[in-house]
Amino acid sequence: MGEQLLDIQDLKVRFKTDDGYVSTVNGVTFHMEEGETLAIVGESGSGKSVTSLALMGILPPNGEVYDGNMTFEDKNLREISKKEYRKLRGNEMSMIFQEPMTALNPVFTIGFQLRESLMLHFNLSKDEAQKKGIEMLDLVGIPDSEKTMSRFPHQLSGGMRQRVMIAMALSCNPKLLIADEPTTALDVTIQSQILKLMRDLKIDSNTSILIITHDLGVVAEVADRVVVMYAGEVVEEAPVYELFENPKHPYTKGLMSSMPKVHEVVDDLYSIEGTVPNPSKMPAGCKFHPRCPLADEECTLVHPDLEYINESHAKRCIKV
Amino acid sequence: MKYFAQSLLKTIPVLFLITLIVFILVRVTGDPVSLMISETATDEERKALRESLGYNDPIYIQYFDYMGDLVKGDFGDSHRYETDALNLVIERLPATIELAIASMVIAIIMSVPLGILSAIKRNSFLDLFVTGGAVLGKAMPNFWLGIMLILFLAVNIEVFPVSGRGTFLHLVLPSIALGTGIAAEMTRLIRSSMLEILGQDFIRTARSKGLREAMVVNRHAFRNALIPVVTIMALQTSTLIGGTLITETVFAWPGIGQLLIQAVNLRDMAVVQAAVFIIAIFVILSNLTADLVYRLLDPRIKYD
Numbered sequence: 001m002g003e004q005l006l007d008i009q010d011l012k013v014r015f016k017t018d019d020g021y022v023s024t025v026n027g028v029t030f031h032m033e034e035g036e037t038l039a040i041v042g043e044s045g046s047g048k049s050v051t052s053l054a055l056m057g058i059l060p061p062n063g064e065v066y067d068g069n070m071t072f073e074d075k076n077l078r079e080i081s082k083k084e085y086r087k088l089r090g091n092e093m094s095m096i097f098q099e100p101m102t103a104l105n106p107v108f109t110i111g112f113q114l115r116e117s118l119m120l121h122f123n124l125s126k127d128e129a130q131k132k133g134i135e136m137l138d139l140v141g142i143p144d145s146e147k148t149m150s151r152f153p154h155q156l157s158g159g160m161r162q163r164v165m166i167a168m169a170l171s172c173n174p175k176l177l178i179a180d181e182p183t184t185a186l187d188v189t190i191q192s193q194i195l196k197l198m199r200d201l202k203i204d205s206n207t208s209i210l211i212i213t214h215d216l217g218v219v220a221e222v223a224d225r226v227v228v229m230y231a232g233e234v235v236e237e238a239p240v241y242e243l244f245e246n247p248k249h250p251y252t253k254g255l256m257s258s259m260p261k262v263h264e265v266v267d268d269l270y271s272i273e274g275t276v277p278n279p280s281k282m283p284a285g286c287k288f289h290p291r292c293p294l295a296d297e298e299c300t301l302v303h304p305d306l307e308y309i310n311e312s313h314a315k316r317c318i319k320v
Numbered sequence: 321m322k323y324f325a326q327s328l329l330k331t332i333p334v335l336f337l338i339t340l341i342v343f344i345l346v347r348v349t350g351d352p353v354s355l356m357i358s359e360t361a362t363d364e365e366r367k368a369l370r371e372s373l374g375y376n377d378p379i380y381i382q383y384f385d386y387m388g389d390l391v392k393g394d395f396g397d398s399h400r401y402e403t404d405a406l407n408l409v410i411e412r413l414p415a416t417i418e419l420a421i422a423s424m425v426i427a428i429i430m431s432v433p434l435g436i437l438s439a440i441k442r443n444s445f446l447d448l449f450v451t452g453g454a455v456l457g458k459a460m461p462n463f464w465l466g467i468m469l470i471l472f473l474a475v476n477i478e479v480f481p482v483s484g485r486g487t488f489l490h491l492v493l494p495s496i497a498l499g500t501g502i503a504a505e506m507t508r509l510i511r512s513s514m515l516e517i518l519g520q521d522f523i524r525t526a527r528s529k530g531l532r533e534a535m536v537v538n539r540h541a542f543r544n545a546l547i548p549v550v551t552i553m554a555l556q557t558s559t560l561i562g563g564t565l566i567t568e569t570v571f572a573w574p575g576i577g578q579l580l581i582q583a584v585n586l587r588d589m590a591v592v593q594a595a596v597f598i599i600a601i602f603v604i605l606s607n608l609t610a611d612l613v614y615r616l617l618d619p620r621i622k623y624d
Contacts, residue, residue, distance in 0.1 A: 058527045089530035097528075102521040106620060107543050117529040152619040168529070 002034035005208050011068035013054050022279045024050050026232040037209040039223035045276040047232035048212045052178045056095055057085045091121040094169040098181035100161035104153035110164055111149030121172045136167040159190035179211045195221050216259050228252050231287040238313040248315040250292045294319040331604045338600045342593050343383055352587035356399055396590035405590035409598050416575030420560050422491050426499030435510025457504030462563050466497035466570035483572035494571040498563045502556050509552050513545040547618050554610030558603050
């Protein structure tokens with residue numbers, strides 16, 4: 001672990017809808033160090049993907065960051081110009097998306113799409129970019145890399161496309177790689193290959209990885225530290241071993257118990273009752289209280305702060 | 321290439337069908353002899369003319385005679401101009417092609433930037449203005465637009481000539497009259513196509529690479545949005561040709577359209593048949609071209 005790379009303080013993101021503004025990220029705080037792998041965990045709708053898009057500065061047109069701070073190295077991401085932001089994107093920070101089937105442009109070759117960011121950020125000529133592109137494809141384990149450069153996305157399998165995405169994202173040696181559910185759409189065997197690939201590449205290049213997932217298996221496999229999100233807030237933060245050994249927040253515990261275990265035979269797999277609340281109808285007090293087994297009256301009134309129980313472990317709950 | 325050759329072969333039965341339909345239509349809609357002979361002619365004289373032109377033979381015999389000549393490239397002679405009908409049509413072809421290309425250029429120049437802009441500035445004042453304008457452009461009949469253009473820009477303010485062909489200025493009003501409707505259709509299509517593409521995942525990927533927004537829109541989105549647009553543009557060719565019939569008449573533009581309308585009115589069968597045949601060939605060719613361009617634009621489609 002090294003210098004601090006990223007610091008997010010009290011980030012708030014809202015979307016303009018027909019019924020006014022809806023806030024989906026409500027004060028998210030976390031930081032990342034150089035070379036670290038941080039996992040953000042949570043159900044669908046917890047605001048984890050929106051956080052990553054806000055960080056990249058590519059929120060959809062109706063979305064905006066309306067409060068908080070994002071500092072990348074020494075740059076305040078909320079204050080730099082659009083041009084400076086563009087220079088960071090794809091270069092110092094890059095992103096892999098969930099759906100490899102649709103994340104590549106169907107009408108351009110793999111080569112074109114790989115060369116594009118290299119030519120843009122490193123000012124390479126087409127030939128130089130081609131050479132570097134082939135190198136990147138070799139690095140992510142694509143056989144026949146030279147031929148693949150002239151193929152179109154639809155001619156590759158899902159796993160291969162995700163490798164291409166990783167090659168694209170890593171081609172400019174980013175300091176931060178954001179991986180939004182990188183393995184969700186893939187077969188289990190391909191999943192583990194992709195995770196291993198990301199782990200190996202991280203060791204080689206000292207890139208920090210922010211991995212967003214709902215899969216605790218993935219977290220256990222790659223993360224150093226974990227941030228658990230619920231309803232647009234961080235509810236728990238801890239190093240990976242500590243979180244699995246000693247989860248504090250009832251939501252984290254629920255997530256852990258809903259993971260199937262190989263050595264236990266159960267009739268019904270545990271599940272957390274209910275669903276993530278709709279951002280426009282957030283419950284008062286603790287946002288998790290309607291689904292929480294420990295909740296009492298106090299929880300419906302008091303919105304708990306994120307509080308550190310030791311140097312690295314924080315939780316947002318008054319009951320534990 | 322094999323695909324293209326196959327498609328060309330498939331057009332032969334289409335052309336055959338077209339000759340049959342046109343042949344029947346021109347014969348069931350009126351008597352050419354009554355227009356060719358003076359009103360005071362006797363019944364005997366009419367009969368003799370009809371006989372000499374072969375109109376008393378059964379219709380299938382007439383059709384076989386006609387087809388026999390047609391495969392030799394002979395469409396028969398025009399009653400009115402007393403020359404070869406096909407030559408007459410081909411002489412008029414450059415004027416129509418000139419008008420069609422000019423209208424298409426105007427349609428593209430208007431619709432591409434407007435369609436893209438109104439998609440990226442969705443629900444803005446500009447978008448409202450463009451989509452409203454597109455509805456208006458589509459709703460205006462082109463003969464009416466033609467007459468209004470003549471009235472305001474050729475009669476009230478004498479900027480452009482009223483009618484005829486010759487200089488570049490002659491081309492302006494008819495191609496605006498004809499291009500506006502097509503531009504309106506294409507603008508709406510480009511807008512909706514762009515809106516759909518801009519919401520796709522690969523657009524987010526392109527942005528995450530740090531590309532300038534102009535590159536994201538013009539390169540990554542527009543290339544994809546073009547695919548449906550090209551198809552519709554090819555279908556617009558028939559609208560374009562239908563439009564030339566009317567526009568050429570309004571502006572006295574000496575093209576196939578004007579010739580065809582006159583020939584229909586005069587029951588000049590050979591000319592009608594030759595003109596429709598040539599028009600049909602153009603429609604088929606433009607559809608074939610669209611098919612090829614479509615395949616070039618979308619690598620997911622194979623040639624087999």
